Amino acid sequence: MTHRKPQLAADRLRQLIVYDPATGLIKRPTGETLPNTWAARVRLGEHGVYRANRLVWLYMTGEWPPRSVSYRDNDPANLRWANLRLASPKQTAYGRKARNKLGIKGVRETPNGNYRASIYVNDRTLNLGTFTTKEAAAEAYATAARKHFGEFARP
Template sequence: MSTQLTAPRLRELLSYNPDNGVFINRVTRSGKAVANRIAGSLDADGYVQIHICGRNYKAHRLAFLYMTGGWPSGPVDHRDGKTSNNRWKNLRDATPSINSQNQHSARSDNTTGLLGVSYDVSRGRYLAQISAGGKKLNLGRYATSADAYVVYLAAKRRLHEGNTL
């Protein structure tokens, strides 16, 4: 791998607007990276990535380098859960635990579509569960998914310091 990108070099190549989270190319670096145009593109997971000196960088990590002069110490969390929202006030340097606690939506394979809620077929009820302190906690079974979700959200707000819901 080549020398790691520095803040001064980043600032030579791009400008960053902390109010809207957009990077603009200062210079033309390739046919796709043209001066005075928005830098980057969305990857398959919805993150803005920017190609610099033969490497793809996530824009949220570049925002930290640009604004602070150094790389974030851990994952960068998008407070609102929107991976393409790179406004400075929406980003925070987080631990892996805090970052995972700030999940805003259920995984794509969750049949209820609700974070922390699954359907218990054997009992015909909705199960609310949360992980905290390295343990999975059963929050009970409920007649409706909405009831289970209310209980899950209350527990999330109490147990997950990184949560922004």
């Protein structure tokens, strides 16, 4: 049988930290500033350890986030309230950086020296065309990403 710790309540959290939505800074009541990234783990005594972005969501809404909390500007050090949003795992994936040797998302070089653009949408790869420059292929990907992923696109 797995035992889960009880969820920290928002009112208790507000006694343990002070959050400034305009700056994104999290402090203890003593004035100590806490780490400012999504991956930062914040220890709250007997209540356990939590990710900073999830604590900010609880602090501001009074409820634990039902999904991931992502960043509009893709900067995990920016914990300003206006920069945070809920995201599904797929939406989080849309915002990942390119992981290819060109460093351009959705673009790869073909054997003949051209560049092919493609995008993965709804469990299918869509071919966006072959281009003579990597810039043209990157623009094709960026246009498709904005169309399919909206505000979560990261070309």
